[in-house]
Amino acid sequence: MPEGDTVLQAARRLHTALAGHTLTRSDLRVPKLATVDLTGRTVLDVTPRGKHLLTRIEGGLTLHSHLRMDGSWRVYAPDERWRGGPGHQIRAILGNAERTAVGYRLPVLELLRTTDEYKAVGHLGPDLLGPDWDPERALGNLLAAPDRPLGEALLDQRNLAGIGNVFKSEICFILGVTPWLPIGELPKEKGARLPALCKKLLEANRDRSSRTTTGRDRDGQRLFVYGRAPRPCMRCRTPIRVGEQGDGSRSRPTYWCPTCQSGPTP
Structure with a gap:
């Protein structure tokens, strides 16, 4: 993708x-x-x-x-x-x-x-892999609509450019919150690390032919949650779940672990 x-x-x-x-x-x-x-x-x-x-x-x-x-x-x-x-x-x-x-x-x-x-x-926010990357501006854009679900905010390219549906699900898992959590309710320390986490994941994959967020390079173990429902979570063994979440234009499959991630779900 x-x-x-x-x-x-x-x-x-x-x-x-x-x-x-x-x-x-x-x-x-x-x-x-x-x-x-x-x-x-x-x-x-x-x-x-x-x-x-x-x-x-x-x-x-x-x-x-x-x-x-x-x-x-x-x-x-x-x-x-x-x-x-x-x-x-x-x-x-x-x-x-x-x-x-x-x-x-x-x-x-x-x-x-x-x-x-x-x-x-011209409508795009700071590019995670571009020379215009600005983490403070990106975070400000994300928090400008505090009631918006975190997953939707990450997909909105006007906030920051480069995140898609795979990274959205993975970022939310790493933060330990569901993609439906209003971004304004994201704990302050997690919000502060959000731009750096997004950039770290894209930077780690910019030269790779097989995308990974887990650090592993084996089939079925490269991603924490995306595409893994209903297989067990690699951390807690709870079955991964999948639901639909909009991005402002259409709904897309969204993956999460009901044990490792807190917050609202469909």
Whole structure:
């Protein structure tokens, strides 16, 4: 599931493949960009911003994409078979003489003037893996609505950018509270460590191919609660539970341990 750590890795792959090279192939398969041709232009860089990808192109243009739940960018060598999905799921192709980047199932794909990037990402809070990270500002954003459930507040990218549904569940477990606890009721000492904990988890996974929050690298033991219902909690052996929690747009599966985490539940 793409979150800040995996989006950063995608940006690195795209930057290595495209930056500094002239595009010899450009195919943007969304209606509003169907006539756009970027061939002949040089890709300048690919930068992540929270869960967003900004591909900056010669001429003051930025191709903005967002992976959401199941989008992906794959990079292929000239003779390599494309394996990211069927052809009808391809939304973008950017190629040069050495590599081809293919975007699958991209729910957001738009071309902006680089000076207008703020229209796509200006609403985001401090980026956990970016140069603008500011823990005090992030905590202030989170606490601005004290009645809001902690899990919802963490998912709101306007508060801090990069947390998704996996890290949300894991962070709440590590803090020992349920995702439905109003953030204003979070004990002061836990609230104070919240921004640092979020950053620590994303930083620990920015270079990993298999995400872990437990420090373990074995199947079934990499995460404390996410995706583990109804298996036993690794700490107390109580069966992990799963319920639905909204993020402001839709409900998502949320995992917790009823023994290790205190607070309201569905």
